[in-house]
Amino acid sequence: MARDVSGPVSPKEITLEPQERYHTIAVLVDNEAGVLARVIGLFSGRGYNIESLVVAEVDTEEKLSRITLVTSGTPMVIEQIKAQLERLVPVHKVMDLTVDGPSVERELALIKVRGTGDKRVESLRIADIFRARVVDSTAESFVFEMTGSTDKLDAFIELMKPLGLVDVSRTGVVAISRGTRPM
Amino acid sequence: MPNACMSGSHIVLKALEDQGVDVIFGYPGGAVLPLYDTMFQQNRIRHVLVRHEQGATHMAEGYARSTGKAGVVLVTSGPGATNAVTGLTDAMMDSIPMVCLTGQVATHLIGNDAFQEADTVGITRPCTKHNYLVKDVNDLARTIHEAFYVANSGRPGPVVVDIPKDVSIAEGEYVAPEAIRHKTYRPQLKGDLTAIEQAVELLLEAKRPMFYSGGGVVNSGPAASQLLTEFVRLTGYPITSTLMGLGCFPASDSQWLGMLGMHGTYEANLAMAGCDVMVAVGARFDDRITGRLDEFSKGSTKIHIDIDPSSINKNVQVDVPIIGDCAHVLEDMIKVWKASGRKADSQAVEDWWSQIDKWRSRNSLRYEQGDGLIKPQYALERLRELSKEKDTYVTTDVGQHQMWAAQFLPFDKPNRWMTSGGLGTMGYGLPAAIGVQVAHPDSTVICVTGEASLMMCIQELSTAVQHRTPVKIFLLNNRYMGMVRQWQELLHGGRYAESYMDSLPDFVKLAESFGVTGLIASKPGELDKVIEEMIETDGPVIADIQVDPDENCFPMIPAGSAHYDMLLGPNGEAEVNEDGLAMV
């Protein structure tokens, strides 16, 4: 999911139609009952894709939550998605982080690998290269915690497959614009 | 003065009153009994008891569309709320302001599959502009005021407020509407001046300009229709409108080309296909208008005025989007046009009009009335003639009769024409007419319907009688689901699967059994007398007009065809128009 055009093309990107692109969209909403259902219902009802979606309260005083979602579509569809999101009554602000200037994107994953002997040592060695941390270990398993771009996580998980990968839990992308400006 | 403390149901009634509500369309049940009890003890707000909750929603739509004020519905939990879903969806599609209060089981029972519990906010989320579940009586007044604000502002729509029974019993604080300012929802009314100047420049330079208006003009209020009329006359350019926009420009004006779209006139559709500058005003490029998208008006530069940013570039990519309320934007356009001191390219526009007049001369709405069966078009022309002195409002149901009514009944003013456009809801016509009549007790309210549609909300005849709403049901009875039969004839080899209305009632007797006057006409010569009697009768009437069962509605753009590719003739011959093609 390289959203930097100059960057490497991830395998997922290849499944897109020409003109379609992944976009990371941030949505600031009132943290009230049903708000997530409204956003998700809009996507399913209108046939838009959701690659990933993250939501948490970010302002406890104003009771605001921030939803970060990754979707794909042609420029016309992305424009529609933004307009449709803005139409929802509890939505304060919508920002397309992919086009509205540079941004930072991160994802966190917990990755469980089971193995003994050489494979176990190898997984630890690769984890070290990728700067993944061990957050749990037993005699025959590790749980690695890793933060980074989606591509980096994909690459690490790919390498763990032959070494005994058994479970993955990922947060999905969170993102924020670079520089001094707030959303 | 400290805010008054009162029961939840008193808060509801007070909030409605402060919002200027004079009538509620509703139906009682367990979860709303406290509200009904409170209502019983006051006489400032009138309650119209319906016979099915769907009827209440369409009445509220008719009321809203003919007055510009939000219609109010009150129904009970569970089945009351689910019965309202069709009308809510209808109002959503046609941008009709409505506030629907639904009862809900007590808060401690929510989620327990309690008796008559339904997840009303869950079910209605996609078919409302917004909805609320009020769990605290102290939020009730604010929520209701907010509901009216959301329903009425920007692009209007239906809003549901779900009120658990214990909340309507509990005591809480009342707050007045003035205290409410919405946190996030503030639609943009003024259009961007640079875009407006650009649009006017394009219009001044246009050789083959075209106005394409829609329901948004009606929703914006009567001022928008006046300004549109003024601007169109100032320019001298042709104008068409969608089904929803009929009446926003006078149909008696020579610049009017008739309705466009699937059953629009030849001249309106070909002018859309051939224009070089198109101004869409409060219209949304629906598939019934555009036909095949890749063939839609390919040669034109498109200006789109709409209050809802999500309408822009949804189906058709436009060149100059102007987000704002039609009235504000049109007012600015007129100013900019006048200030420019320039005039339209009169030679080019004259040539354009002579092309349009050629298309017009095809007379695409022609039909032949012999001495045999009554042609539905003829029935409508007689209705138009015999009701023209009256202050008339028209509602319709859905089908051929709806399209003929749109083609043959002229509207010179907005808010006079109520029809289910976006959703195409059979059963809309009669309750909508009752809603209009409640708002305009002294006017003539006519429901043009078909026998299949009428049967879908026939129970509301009882409401019409009880509430003394003398609606005139003009039933174009072709004993078919005519529109379905027409598609089957043209597209499915004449296999009329289930489109014949078997075992129809005797509509005269049916009318009489409700205490309604029943009339019947089966020959052209009987029409005038029946229509006159219908109009002059004091109470509600069903006029059963037995029309030619085989008549088809033309012109027609078959689904999936380009909008210049119209069927004109009664024999269904395809007439691909070369001059239309040549224009693009």
Ligand SMILES: Cc1ncc(C[n+]2csc(CCOP(=O)(O)OP(=O)(O)O)c2C)c(N)n1
């Ligand atoms: C609730 C609903 N169900 C089905 C349809 C599909 N439909 C569209 S027109 C039509 C036939 C309408 O028949 P009638 O009311 O007799 O009108 P006519 O076309 O004969 O004038 C049907 C079934 C619909 N629009 N609404």
Ligand SMILES: [Mg+2]
């Ligand atoms: Mg019929």
